[in-house]
Amino acid sequence: MAVAVEVRNLRKTYGSKWALDGVSFTVPRGAMLGLVGPNGAGKSTLLRTLLGLVRPTEGMVLYNGDSLWPDPWPLMPQVGGFVDSPRFFPYLSAKENLTLLADLSGTPVNRVMEVLQYVHLTDEADRRVGGYSHGMRQRLGIAAALMKRPGLLILDEPQDGLDPARLEEMRRLLREVRREFGCTIIMSSHAIADVERLCDRIAVFSQGRIRYVGPASQLGAGLVEDVIWDITPVDRALDLLQALGIRARLLDDGRIVAPWDRGWDLAEVNQALVMKGVRIATVMRQAESLESRLLAYLEGEHVDIR
């Protein structure tokens, strides 16, 4: 399959801090790549670089074989999208904002109503954007990006801050955009389940580096079961489990979780804990989720399988 986007050894520094540290990946044409990782991992910096907003310190970005930098402007008609949340002139209506963007970027103005209809904002077209809800602005951002009919769509957390109903609407919209416009999509998200559902490739980011990039199915391959203890005292139990060579960690709710790789006997471990004066309220096994696999990647527990 032809490559739409190729990123080679991309680096970006802010002072002495590396925001991107040797990022390389390719995205086939028509594919949808989801970027996941904690805040400050470098996702937005990467998207900004791909959108021509941030000049990289080193490395290359190629769109259909053409280099984006040092002068991104000639390639920008092929690319649409937004970073952070889409921003518009609050004192202009949605229609005026899109007309302005179309006029300045040389896009036919007759596409304005077309894309507004596509994102279901026709009824609100003459309302000032300052009065729009977050979800409406996200949709308007997608409308602005689609106006150019780009080959590559870059979206930074398009589902961020949406209520469940709007979230489902956004998922549907993204699927439609991909199907009808046939564009390659790169999106970032904190909702790992969404990325898993929407994207056929995932890139896991941490500290400016890609820890994993590849098909979502491969990342989820070989998922194991987790053992979860509701246990007191937690600190002591955690120390004991780690002393037994079990990669246990504390969950936000105060319980302890460890991947159960069948290399140790759960009954024996529980007995050892009780013998050391630890009180076990409950213990349960559950299938490892993709989210917990990603967390393990981000904590460096797994080797890079790129």
Added chain:
Amino acid sequence: MWTYVKWEIRRLRRQPRFWASLLGVAVIGGLFAYGYREMHGKTLAVSSVGAGIGNGFLVPVLALSLSSSILLPFLVALFAGESLSGERQSGTWATLLAQGVNPWSLFWAKSLVAWAYAIGVTLLLTASSLFGGWVIFGLHASALPSGVMASAPAFWRLLVISAAYAASGQMVVATFSLVVGAFCKTSLSALMISMGTLIVLAMLGDLPVWGAVRRLFFPSYFSRITDALTFPTNWTPLNHGLLVYAIYCLGFLALILWFQPFRD
């Protein structure tokens, strides 16, 4: 380019503070006329006023001389500095660039509109103060403190030169503020830096030891109002001032061309 200018003007027109600034300048022009009437005839530092020349032609000259270093630069720095840094702060700059809008065309359009604003507010102040002067004193020939009799056409010429010179000065302020705004991420920091620099320069220029330096590098046609009342017009300081202004503008634009601070 004109599409960019059209949208920049349209954007500016939608901002209430744009209209408020124009209204403010128009009112202040009228207030200068009232103040001139209150002051004239008294022993004042401004000799033409103190000498009691009750002539409406002198009101805009006084208004321009007093406003050129604080009021007009503040407004011009506010709008010119904000035009780039404000868009950066609000995120619309990123929206425009991501849409494939050429940053250079945007910058030149904003520069043209900022210069037009600088010229516009200067002319508005001139017009409103002249109107106030005409209402209170009328427009006629007068004898100057030097004893020279200045005709009404000579006063008109003086007024055109004064307004043009003041407008040129404000265009330098606009260019400086645009450049500062291009490097700043918030409109407040752009305003603080550009206004702070202008105030420091004005203060330095007032120190006697800096007098010669100021005359060479920071020519202020209105700092010595008697210069403006020279008949016939002394073109040497005017040309010197305009030359220095032009060099400043070119220097500021060279900074932009060199650093191209449109992308992070």
